[in-house]
Amino acid sequence: MATLYDLLGVSDDASDADIKRAYRRAAMKAHPDRNMGREASAHAQFQEIKEAYAILSDPTQRSVYDAVYAEEMVRLAREQEEEARLQEVARQEAYARHVCVAMRFAEQGYNRDVVFGALLAGDCETQLAGHIADGALALHLSRQADNAMPRDAREPDEAMQASTSHSVGDEESQKADDRRHANLLSAIWHGMFGLHP
Template sequence: MATLYDLLGVSDDASDADIKRAYRRAAMKAHPDRNMGREAAAHAQFQEIKEAYAILSDPAQRSVYDAVYAKEMGRMSREREEEARLQEAARQEAYARHVSVAMRFAEQGYNRDVVFGALLASDCDSRLAGRIADGAIALHLSRQADSAAPRNAGAPEEAVPPSSSHGAGDEESQKSDDRRHANLFSAIWHGMFGLHP
């Protein structure tokens, strides 16, 4: 926000003599007679400079202006701080939401690319989505390793006898997984590009 001091080109602690010199310099530069071809704009600027000088050259008016200006600057500073705080809170909330999405997909057994795609579909920045997807997959794998270690530590694995019914179940399970991956990919694709079947 430009102030009266900015208009004259002086600091807010300028002396009366500095303000007078700055006014003369600015008035000569902005005078309409010295700005052929842009008289209207020069006249408006010249009027602003005259008004600024009228206020800043009068000690009573200047002190009122300084008080109002200081109050306004304080208010603007508080507004900026509040806006920054709200933006940071929104950023942290979005990050937590993205991590939650990534962990949900990772825990369902999806690979890193699917987790990454799900994050992109939820409006996550691609670099952040990559970092979150890597972290979610790594965390999920470490949890799996931790949960598998105590269970298998004392007991030998039982051999599963081969049987035709077991093989058929594996095949059906694989088909179910394939359908689930295809449906997820389709949902992500449609979510990202707005296409609907």
């Protein structure tokens, strides 16, 4: 956003003498008589320069302008921060959608090329699509390997506990096993996809 200071080509802490010099220089450069063939645009620019000088050369008007300008800059900065925050939220939501698509295709048994293609079809960037496809397939394969492993081989201590405990102990043991399994999957998930709880 161009300011009155920008129109004259000075900084916002310029002295009155600097503003006067800058005005004369800018007015001579933009004067319609010096801009043959583009008199209309030169006249408009010349008027803007005159108005800028009228405000900045008057101490009262200049202080009001500076206060309003500072307030506007704060407002614009807040708007930009909010816009950046909303863009980040949208980016994270899109990332989560892409991961869900990749996991769904991986769990249906599709190979990397199909998972990668599905991500590209969903407007995922190429490099990110490759990263997510690799991670989703690796996670799916680790789940399959974990499920294919006999229960005794997965948790040898639990197998011993199960043989000595009653049905209530079996239920608690199963819950503990489910928690460990969920924690492992969560750790793998966050490690591969960079998501944090």
